[in-house]
Amino acid sequence: MVPQSFPTVRTARYISLGEPGADIQHVWFCLHGEGQPLADFAAQLVNFDTPERLLVLPEGLSRYALPTSAGEPSTATPTTAATWFAPDSLLPDLADLTTYLDDLAADVLARCPEGVPVTVFGYGHGAAAACRWLAGGRTRYDRLLLYAPIFPATIDRRATLVGLPERPITLISTTTEAFTSEAAGAGLLQDLRDAGLSAQQRYVSEGPLTLAALGTVGK
Structure with missing residues (x-):
């Protein structure tokens, strides 16, 4: 049996810290x-949440429930998490990812001042997702921040990076030992x-x- 593909419309979710509008200076x-x-994820970005900055946190399209913690009542509502791509459907997932994020960005930016500076921030696998999106999508952006980035083995990292436009890139590494050597950057x-x-590395x-x-x- 060979799985078949069928394109369909589905509903994605995202968190917005701030609202699009004329006063937004950074997206x-x-x-x-x-x-x-x-x-x-939003808790990690709390210091960036200011009146002039709009933070848009899209959720991956493949959602699932995380296991309940020890001691948590069985009736508790499971916490939902998501992944950007599954290993057995990589190419369709990447195409869906690009369409989804391009459409979301177009909707958000249409409600902000024209030419507002755009930053894309990717964490872990989200850094790989950001690179694939920007390498193959149509969204205008000004800089890319990659925090503890991890590229799944199924993604050709070098081929992805060659497709990125020339924009400033900051690679952010943590001083903790909780991440893999790949995330060290x-x-x-x-x-x-x-x-x-043009890439630089910073440690946090x-x-x-x-x-x-x-x-x-200030950005």
């Missing part, structure tokens, strides 16, 4: 990590530079991120 599209609930930094992209400590730590004060 950030922030892509969560693998299995990371949006509420947890040395290999990705070299691949970015080999692709002719665990906890909510700050603009100062990312070198993006």
Whole structure:
């Protein structure tokens, strides 16, 4: 038996910290990590939530319930998480991802001042999703932030990076030991530079991120 593909419309979800409008000076599209609930991701970005900055946190299209924690009552509502791509349907997932995020970005930016600066922030697998989206999509952006990035083995990282437009890229690594050696970023930094992209690396400590730590004060 061979699975068949059938394109269909479905409803995606996202969190918006702030509302589109004439007073917005910066728009950030922030892509969560693998299995990371949006509420947890939003807590990491709390320092970026200011009146002039709009944060848009889209959720991956493949949602699932996380296992309940020990001691949690069986009647508790499961926490929902999501993944950006499944290993057995990578190409269709990537096409759906690009269409979804392009359409969402177009809707949001149409309600903000023309030419507003756009930052794309990807965490973990969300960094890989961001790169695939921007390499193959139509969304205008000004810079890309990749935090503890992880590319699944099924994605050709070098081929993806070659497709990115020339925009400033910041690779953000954590000083904790909780992430894999890939997330430390040395290999990705070299691949970015080999692709002719302007990339720099910064280190941050665990906890909510700050603009100062990312070198993006006022942006």
